[in-house]
Amino acid sequence: MTLQKNLDRAAGLSFPSQAVIDGKLVSAKSGKTFPNVGPRDGRVLNEVAACDADDIDAAVKAARAAFEDGRWRNKHPREKKKIMFKLAELMERDLEELALLETLDMGKPIRDTLSVDIPTAINSIRWYAEALDKVYGEVATTPAERLSFVVREPLGVVGAIVPWNFPLHMACWKVAPALAAGNSIVLKPAEQSPSTALKLGELALEAGVPPGVLNVVPGLGETAGQALARHMDVDLIAFTGSGDVGRKLMTYAGESNLKRVALELGGKSPQIVFADAENLDEAADAAAWGIFFNQGEICNAASRLLVEASIKDAFVRKVVERAAHYAPGDPLDPASVTGAIVSESQMRRVLGFIDKAPKEGAVLARGGKRVREESGGFYIEPTIFDRVENTHALARDEVFGPVLGVIAFKDEDEAVRIANDTVYGLASGLWTANISRAHRVARKLRAGLVWINGWDACDITVPFGGAKQSGFGRDRSLHALEKYTELKGISITYRP
Numbered sequence: 001m002t003l004q005k006n007l008d009r010a011a012g013l014s015f016p017s018q019a020v021i022d023g024k025l026v027s028a029k030s031g032k033t034f035p036n037v038g039p040r041d042g043r044v045l046n047e048v049a050a051c052d053a054d055d056i057d058a059a060v061k062a063a064r065a066a067f068e069d070g071r072w073r074n075k076h077p078r079e080k081k082k083i084m085f086k087l088a089e090l091m092e093r094d095l096e097e098l099a100l101l102e103t104l105d106m107g108k109p110i111r112d113t114l115s116v117d118i119p120t121a122i123n124s125i126r127w128y129a130e131a132l133d134k135v136y137g138e139v140a141t142t143p144a145e146r147l148s149f150v151v152r153e154p155l156g157v158v159g160a161i162v163p164w165n166f167p168l169h170m171a172c173w174k175v176a177p178a179l180a181a182g183n184s185i186v187l188k189p190a191e192q193s194p195s196t197a198l199k200l201g202e203l204a205l206e207a208g209v210p211p212g213v214l215n216v217v218p219g220l221g222e223t224a225g226q227a228l229a230r231h232m233d234v235d236l237i238a239f240t241g242s243g244d245v246g247r248k249l250m251t252y253a254g255e256s257n258l259k260r261v262a263l264e265l266g267g268k269s270p271q272i273v274f275a276d277a278e279n280l281d282e283a284a285d286a287a288a289w290g291i292f293f294n295q296g297e298i299c300n301a302a303s304r305l306l307v308e309a310s311i312k313d314a315f316v317r318k319v320v321e322r323a324a325h326y327a328p329g330d331p332l333d334p335a336s337v338t339g340a341i342v343s344e345s346q347m348r349r350v351l352g353f354i355d356k357a358p359k360e361g362a363v364l365a366r367g368g369k370r371v372r373e374e375s376g377g378f379y380i381e382p383t384i385f386d387r388v389e390n391t392h393a394l395a396r397d398e399v400f401g402p403v404l405g406v407i408a409f410k411d412e413d414e415a416v417r418i419a420n421d422t423v424y425g426l427a428s429g430l431w432t433a434n435i436s437r438a439h440r441v442a443r444k445l446r447a448g449l450v451w452i453n454g455w456d457a458c459d460i461t462v463p464f465g466g467a468k469q470s471g472f473g474r475d476r477s478l479h480a481l482e483k484y485t486e487l488k489g490i491s492i493t494y495r496p
């Protein structure tokens with residue numbers, strides 16, 4: 001694969017632009033569209049159906065009808081599994097196309113979409129397909145004259161609202177377990193990155209997922225997203241995105257039908273490096289990768305680097321050296337390790353944090369500028385600030401860009417105190433060769449994930465999600481199925 005080949009393929013690519021509702025590709029009822037802007041060069045890639053409350057209502061009605069007549073949930077588990085496997089196979093068939101769509105929509109490098117984003121999404125579909133007949137109910141220890149079963153049943157209609165940073169990957173974290181559990185789904189992709197979700201809807205139909213079971217409805221958050229979250233016939237909103245929108249979703253649920261809400265929100269994740277770490281070079285690799293991978297647009301980005309004071313200056317030099325590796329390039333170039341920021345407004349937001357940090361007393365150690373402006377796209381170089389205080393905006397707010405803040409600490413207690421002094425609690429990490437310290441600190445960190453001597457040690461078998469304002473509910477693992485099902489107790493009374 002070469003840049004030229006990717007440019008040629010991109011030029012001939014057809015971007016999905018219609019919603020998938022009740023098994024059909026349809027335009028918005030209003031006829032309206034919104035422009036899908038590609039961050040690689042700032043140009044409009046295509047016009048996408050701007051669905052609103054009417055389209056959402058049609059999708060929810062289709063999903064409800066599919067659920068009620070049991071065309072999916074009552075299929076033999078073997079059959080459901082076969083269809084989900086087929087979907088994974090079709091995604092693999094179209095891997096290059098999906099990777100190109102995602103790279104152009106979102107600006108991430110083609111090497112990542114080919115090797116991480118799309119394969120991970122495929123793996124989610126396969127993993128939950130394999131799991132769907134392996135999780136079953138209980139027989140309770142009731143008195144002799146009664147036999148009670150506890151069964152797990154699908155919820156009904158699941159509304160999934162997902163962000164732009166890992167468009168297909170996040171969508172499949174929700175669609176795969178929701179489908180495996182027997183639900184019908186209305187998926188609302190982010191307006192910045194609708195293409196692969198729409199393609200997923202089309203591929204699901206080709207794989208044999210019955211019409212109405214997986215509907216994909218593109219549109220703006222305030223219109224399509226809000227209509228889905230306020231709909232009186234949606235049973236759950238499964239959301240990944242910002243805390244601000246998460247709050248709104250809980251309000252919408254309260255003001256409508258008290259639907260359940262599961263929130264995967266942001267983070268300000270600390271990576272703590274103790275002077276006794278066995279391999280400081282590996283820790284420096286992880287510090288750079290933890291913040292610069294995916295242009296820093298990761299909910300679990302290691303955006304606060306806490307380093308023991310005695311090694312801080314030497315360690316920062318190591319991270320600064322490594323940052324050069326993450327200089328942004330053309331996302332279509334197979335050699336690029338990072339690409340463009342998703343949108344002009346997100347780029348401006350990130351530059352705003354860079355501008356503010358020195359005013360609060362932080363010292364720029366590297367980067368700080370917009371680059372590749374001549375491309376028309378939105379690129380920021382990997383940026384590191386030293387001497388950050390945990391009270392600075394850079395340490396408190398989620399930047400969602402390639403900007404690292406370094407904070408020095410003097411001992412273990414202070415490291416834990418600083419790490420936990422945040423409203424977030426998604427991921428955290430620590431580097432030490434002292435096994436007692438590793439366990440002790442891991443238990444004290446208030447976060448959904450703790451990675452010891454490694455960063456982002458993610459696996460589909462381990463639940464992903466946060467504590468505090470990073471949300472609640474878990475994606476990945478068998479625990480994710482709990483979110484998409486409810487328990488029912490069925491009791492038979494008989495004469496013993």
Ligand code: NAD
Nearest residue numbers: 162163164189190221222225226241242245264265266299
């Ligand atoms: P966002 O909250 O702005 O948008 C997410 C989704 O919500 C989009 O589909 C958007 O259209 C929709 N939306 C916006 N307003 C809405 C409304 N009023 N009602 C209903 N839906 C609405 O987030 P974003 O900017 O797309 O993504 C970045 C955020 O996502 C960051 O905060 C990041 O940390 C978070 N994130 C979290 C995880 C996780 O698993 N915890 C993973 C990825 C991203």
